Amino acid sequence: MMVKLFIKHVSGIGSEQPGLYGNTSAYYGTVEQQGRLTLHLHLLLWITGSLSPQEIRNNMMEVNSEFRQKMIEYLEGVHQGHFIEKTMSEVENDVKYAESDPVYKNPTETLPDIPPEPCTHPNDPQCPKCDMSNKWWIKFKGITNDLLYRSNIHSCGDHCLVKGICKARFPRPIINKTVVDDNDGSILLQKLEERLNTFTPALTYLLCSNSDVTSLLSGTALKAVVAYVTDYITKTPLKTYTIFQTIRDITIQAIDSRVYTGNLM
Structure with missing residues (x-):
């Protein structure tokens, strides 16, 4: 049931509204059992109207193009590699402080709160509905950061180290600002936490658990995923x-x- 709801409401399949990442033209998903005996979902989405990696590269080569600007805005809008408006140490302090409250509840053991209906006018501090919405967004950021701190931080150990090298490629390089290589059009997205995998804030909030979101923009990445998916299909x-x-x-x-x-x- 949870997977069906995810496909409909997050991916937008069978829904009158677009998905979280845009209009989905196709998807493939499979459930895998982890070593800890928990089940988790691997899902690939194909977005309607997406260009091929080569077409994206050609368009990204135009330095001041609107395409480059919009592509970066889209990618930064759907996933990121750092906490929301805070550093890991700040989030750690926030979590410890929150845990000291007797009524605090671990967000991995709760369900997300539904956002209030937004106002049709610009944000007004005197408007009760705007005030309610602002408070919800503050809570959303705090809970999402809490979830990320608990679920998305990678700690290396026997489960991932092979001859001292992490199979999950952690720690990952810090990138202070999204940059585009003018020589080949490749995109290096901003990433401010070396042990935090990329995620979508709204998805983390909805699932109340770990999730990993990646955009496949290169031929190499696509070939790797084809092999990865083929392995799952034949399992x-x-x-x-x-x-x-x-x-x-x-x-x-x-x-x-x-x-x-x-x-x-």
Whole structure:
């Protein structure tokens, strides 16, 4: 059900409104079981009207073109590699302060609040609806940063290190400002946190969990994804007994944890 809702409301498939990333012409998704026995979704979206990597490159080569400006605005608008208006240390302090409040709830264990209806006029501090909307946006940024701090920070360990090198390519280079290489048209998006993967703020807020969003703008990236997707297509889907085995293992882990901590009811 969650995947179906995601496809409809986030991707815009079967909806009267466009998706979060634009009008979706096609998609492919598959569910994978992690080593921790949790399920997660891999999804590829094809955006209607998208140009080929070569066409994008040719247009990006025009230094002062409107296309270059709009492309950068779009990419920076749909995903980013840093916290919202704050650094990691600032977010860490905010989270610790929030946790000191007895009524604080871990956002990974809650559902997102619906935004209020926006006003049709410019923002007015004297307008009750505008004030409500402004407060919601402040809360949105705080919760999203909290979720990112809990879920999106990569810590290297045995799960990713091969001969001392991280398979997930962390830490990643810091890029203070989005730049375009005038020689080949390649785009290096702004990224201010070396251990934070790229994400879409609205998607993080909706899912209340980790997510990783990447735009594929090069032929090399597309070829890699073709191989990646092909690997998933040819994988044997989860069998019923595998699902029940997963439920059993999780239940046993939960019981063992309760016995260990003395919380078994």
